Amino acid sequence: MGVKRSRLHACAIVGTTIQTHAAPMTQSIPPSGLQIRSLIKSTGELELRLVSIPTPTPGPNEVLVRVDAAPLNPSDLGLLFGAADMTAAVQVGTQDQPIISARVPEAAIKGMAGRFDQSMAVGNEGAGLVIGAGASDAAQALLGKVVAVLGGAMYSQFRCVPIEQCLPLPSGASAADGASSFVNPMTALAMIETMRAEGHTALVHTAAASNLGVMLNRICLKDQIPLVNIVRSPSQTEILRALGARYICDSSSPTFIQDLTQALSATGATLAFDAIGGGPLAGQILTGMEAVISAKSKEYSRYGSAVHKQVYIYGALGLGPVQIERNIGMTWGVGGWLVFPYLQKLDPAVMRRLKQRVADELRTTFESHYAGELSLAEALHLDTIAVYGKRSTGQKYLINPQKGEVDLA
């Protein structure tokens, strides 16, 4: 198995349109299918490869889904690559059965100990055609339907999942349309639910030009929720401006703190969701909130305002320490926030309402754009990893596990 880096340029990702798949009924269920696996050995070596797994038989309340589209979300890349240094990765194996090998830097190996020597399937979400169903009426009712799935292991050709993890797509919607129905839409909606449940009336969002940020902006415009969008460049400002965002603060601007304070004053936001975490931003948001509240307050308290100010950190775009200055009074909180534990605790009726909204607004509010589509094997080619591994804003890719291998001749 020689290293084959030079031959791979032919499959560089250039497409920006998504191949959509018709959803014909089929009775033939292949006995096995391919699946991407990620393994980190206790020596610190990462190995990515395709494995063939027997196609499972659905239990009474399960369905078998032919996965036609699954996005490469930042959260998936975290599991796929672990802490490995992908800039020094090498590719071995064949083009159709590639194997990627990379090393976890010494300092990060300890943090990976929990997953040592476990071959892990990857892919939080996706969508596809239901080609098999268990005996229950509810399962049978999904046969032949295109469903979005929050199932894990979605970088697979076939997945067997409980029906509760499925969201039937509206008529006419393709698997590609519905591939990102859960992680970003439900995160955005859960942020709104959190805001209401905790008594806030406006929001701050960082890394606001992301796929998620764009959805959140659409929801807030539609629901008339004041939203302060914090971005990190003038070009990201333009993305949000074009989408009608009202409050956009560019943290790379020399007037950022003033702009932020003005936006916080105009919106009254006391809750922020922060995708960055490391560095001073979470603290700057709290400082701005406290300054705005204090300026409007009549009564002095040396403990600062009695209004609770909260930043939830849900991502790790900044890996350094979170730094919180002590000019924010005593009524504040900063903490980690994860959408799935949040959703698990949610009232089932609320959960149904949120899922229904995603289905209803799949091609408006929750529309995703993809920079390209990859087969399972292509997702394990070094040159494609170099592109999608950058996690650039606006450069999200889809895996289509049914896509045939590229002819490199």
Place this chain on the structure above:
Amino acid sequence: MGVKRSRLHACAIVGTTIQTHAAPMTQSIPPSGLQIRSLIKSTGELELRLVSIPTPTPGPNEVLVRVDAAPLNPSDLGLLFGAADMTAAVQVGTQDQPIISARVPEAAIKGMAGRFDQSMAVGNEGAGLVIGAGASDAAQALLGKVVAVLGGAMYSQFRCVPIEQCLPLPSGASAADGASSFVNPMTALAMIETMRAEGHTALVHTAAASNLGVMLNRICLKDQIPLVNIVRSPSQTEILRALGARYICDSSSPTFIQDLTQALSATGATLAFDAIGGGPLAGQILTGMEAVISAKSKEYSRYGSAVHKQVYIYGALGLGPVQIERNIGMTWGVGGWLVFPYLQKLDPAVMRRLKQRVADELRTTFESHYAGELSLAEALHLDTIAVYGKRSTGQKYLINPQKGEVDLA
């Protein structure tokens, strides 16, 4: 009003015993009394002085208290001095009517804007004899009793307060015994209540050799709650060791992180109350908690453990930014914590139970030690400020507003 610094050495604080006062019934109520006031002007000048205020008449559910003892807690000093630089303070006026003048450094003036030009009374808590009472039976029942009071403005000779703010002391207890019945005891008890309400079973406490820390240690020993005491020197370790503390970690020791991790593992603590705030300590506690939980966990999650880890910051011994490293997973929180808003939201039955416990254990669990006793005027002498202003652990002072002025001749 000349500057009189040289004459003040005679009244340096040397006493370590507290003058206790008998509580004779008295019907004569003076028409006015002295009170300490703190004023910060918009120019940044701090002025401390005594004012004479008319003795108020109690409403139906109020009592008039002759204040005999009121502690100088760190939280009181924050209001008394604001952000002024007391090392450069000057004293004018007379010895009996001293005026202290100091300046707030330019950078800190903005943070004082909320209190500009307001003459503020100081002193969260204290104790004394009830010498007047409103018409209600409950108020009349307190006449002639020694009560602890959480009233604000306790650096006064006479205070009129609602009866709910009073705690009758057990028979034989002096005002000095009961002067610190609220801030530290209720903070320590509220920490335990918070621990139980939020589902934790053990605690971490920083600055653990403080008056508050000593009380918390006594409560935890008595109630069999595992407590990790974090101190900042070997001498503070000895204080707690002598009090029977089981887990003591000295942050100045080279083995601090290992000691802390071992103590967290032995206790299973997932909640910390931190008096320091600034610097890496809050993050180190969370890092240790997460390391302990991960080591005991069977299943890998790249979001870290699902166990919530919390640090509440209730003080500001460290004024720099709070620094939280990102090696703590996603299930954590850091936030400000204030005892009085917490108590205000508490079930009244729980509040009664806590107050009763303070009264019952006033001279055991909740015993306070004082380094000396000051008159109102002495509290505004530069050389006493130089001593009590240091806020050293184990160096708490009492004000006795009934104490006669020191003869400096």
